[in-house]
Amino acid sequence: MRVSARGRIVGWMLAVVGLALSISIFATWTVLLTRLDDRMNLEFSNEAEKLRRYAATALDPRTGRPVDDVAELLTGYLAYNPPDRWETFFSIVGGQADRVTAVEAPARLDTDNTLVRRLAAATRPDHGVTESAAGTVWYVVIPVTVSADPRPGHFVVASFYDLHREEIVGAIRVLSLSAVAALGLAGAAGWFVAGRVLAPIRLVRRTAEQISDSSDLTRRLHVRGDDDVAALAATFNHMLDRLEQVFVAQRHFVDDAGHELRTPITVIRGHLELMGDDPADRAETLALVTDELERMNRMVDDLLTLAKAGQPGFLDIEEVELADLTVSVVAKSRALGERRWRVDQVAEARVPADRQRLTQAMMQLAANAVRHTAVDDLIAVGSAVRDRMVEVWVRDSGPGVPAADRERIFARFMRGTGQTGGHDGAGLGLAIVRSIVEAHGGTVRVVEAPGGGACFVMTIPIRTTL
Ligand SMILES: Nc1ncnc2c1ncn2[C@@H]1O[C@H](COP(=O)(O)OP(=O)(O)OP(=O)(O)O)[C@@H](O)[C@H]1O
Ligand SMILES: [Mg+2]
CATH class of the missing domain: 1.10.287.130 (Signal transduction histidine kinase, dimerisation/phosphotransfer (DHp) domain)
Known part of the structure; x- marks a missing residue:
């Protein structure tokens, strides 16, 4: 199955956003739970401290003296200190559950005899965990004694852990639901945006397909904007x-x-x-x-x-000694016909070029010169370096090329108009010369030589790389 770019973009986006949201929800959950534990521990130590202070200062309203009954002390404290949410207090006197906070608790703990017995056994402040009808409960039990009363008293602070936790779960649930909604919204927005962004690309693709189907290379894409x-x-x-x-x-x-x-x-x-x-x-x-x-x-x-010629690898570049090239072309050309062969001038330079192809081009020019001249006519070859350009020329004392022909004779299968009879050239020579020169990044032109003949000049830039 082909996954569309749009699907992939949205998929990735959702995966990343989803991961980020999950991490933040998980972090929130962990932080809230840790806070809950801390809060409950703090609450417990607060309660113990408050009770201590109350016991130290409580006075009997009838006598105006310190309370001498442990049950009375604890009952007074229960009335004085209401529990927080999901919390309950109760007192144990002489090993029996005595009074419970007036506020109704999510579950009664004082009716659990086993628990009460266990709590009543505490001789030092102690804390623990127990199960109740309303889930797990964290508690502290603080033993309280009054010197005038032989009965042992205990004050129990119980916090309904599961209920507190339930609150956090609820919050996390709301958070998760809104995260899912946000994810859905992000997905929809992403789908829309990706669609808009990709629409022009789809258009490009479709047009490209049409072009390749119809092989119609004249068609073009419509370019809009500048993105x-x-x-x-x-x-x-x-x-x-x-x-x-x-x-x-x-x-x-x-x-x-x-x-x-x-x-x-x-x-x-x-x-x-x-x-x-x-x-x-x-x-x-x-x-x-x-x-x-x-x-x-x-x-x-x-x-x-x-x-x-137009293809890569046409040239085989090496260092070419221009003087050597010029002289050797003249030497080879002598075999083409009995002419007055001359070397005009040679450039003392080494340039990167394809020696064989340059020789081929110059031989074509020499062959043309021979063809348009007669015995004992002059044909001269020369080379020079000017402004980081190499110039190589072949000139003759023939009839020259009429100004009207000077451009067109370089085209394929083009022969000059003022053609002398008996000539059966194909008209490819100068086209080859031009391709070789152009492959070197240069140009070729024909000018009038001194005395009216043709002078073909190849100009090639000297480049370190070709
Ligand atoms: N030295 C020259 N003097 C005068 N005219 C020339 C000279 N060189 C080329 N030309 C003209 O340019 C034309 C094209 O030359 P080109 O070398 O491309 O073809 P060709 O010599 O006719 O055929 P081929 O080189 O394929 O055998 C020639 O037909 C001729 O009219
Ligand atoms: Mg020719």
Whole structure:
């Protein structure tokens, strides 16, 4: 079963509040019980003290002299000192229960002969516990003697412990009931508040579900307010923006690739269909088809490079010696064609970069330069460091790139408009150059070289980490 976030929040809240209330009720209960014990003990010692004082000062109203009858003394004290609530006093004279407080007690103790006998045996103030019809009773018995009276007297103070306790139980019961009510109220309020807080999140979830069900990446969440939930929705929308961009780019990529690959396939099929039996004709067709397949192969390789470019792990970063890179590119490029190859300038710096990919980009530029120049034309390569930026360029003395084309030639499958005949490039070279430079966090542009040729400049920021 799935527990809703709302249920969980309210559950936790109730558990915590419930625990807190239980602890406070239990603490109250313990404190009240301890107080009760203390109060009863204090009451007992008070009663003993009062009785002592009374006995010392009591005078017989008829004679005006100290009382000489123990029964009279105790009866006088009973009349003089009424018991508190849930309390009863009685006197024992000569081993027999004598008088009881006028106020009616919850249960009679003086009628319990065994108890009376036991109490009458006390020679010193003593206390104890006994059972009665009204539950447990705590008592003290104080022996009292009057010098002129040979009969032993006892004064008994009894407190109905269970009844006192019952009062506390009642209070705790009321407390518990109100705690339950408070808990219920807190639960209801929590449920309501959690519902309100979670409602926008539910909305986000539902929309997310709809989007994933319909695969419609153009949908967005409605962002309202500026709280955490709105921030969540905004983040979610932002993620959708990125996803949508990636999907659109991917779809275009696949469309373009499919479209471009169709041409060589059509060419190959056409040649094969028209192929006759003549061995010379066959050889020619075979050469054409092989050539076309070769081109397709290169195109697929380039497409794979482009597809990988946006992904993590595309670059393999190491320390690259710029001077070394520049010179080695020129050395390798010489094989591309008979040109006047030059090194313009080299930067004496080591920068973190992917040496192989940078070489690949520069070779693409060199290949383009060769393609747009003729024998003995100039092609120069150079590198420099300016404002924590590395600049690497390849320039030629060819026709240059018309201003109108300078942006668009970097796009996939884009060839220049002023194209000389016989050129069968796929238009992927500069796209690859751009992806490599962008993966390094840099930019590439084409400017007019001195003398009118094209000068392709890659600018890469020097970063300690990439
Ligand atoms: N050095 C240059 N001089 C003049 N135009 C250039 C130069 N380099 C590139 N271009 C123009 O930019 C276009 C795109 O170049 P890109 O390298 O992307 O494709 P390509 O060379 O045509 O094909 P591929 O590189 O895939 O074989 C070229 O078709 C050309 O018109
Ligand atoms: Mg090219």
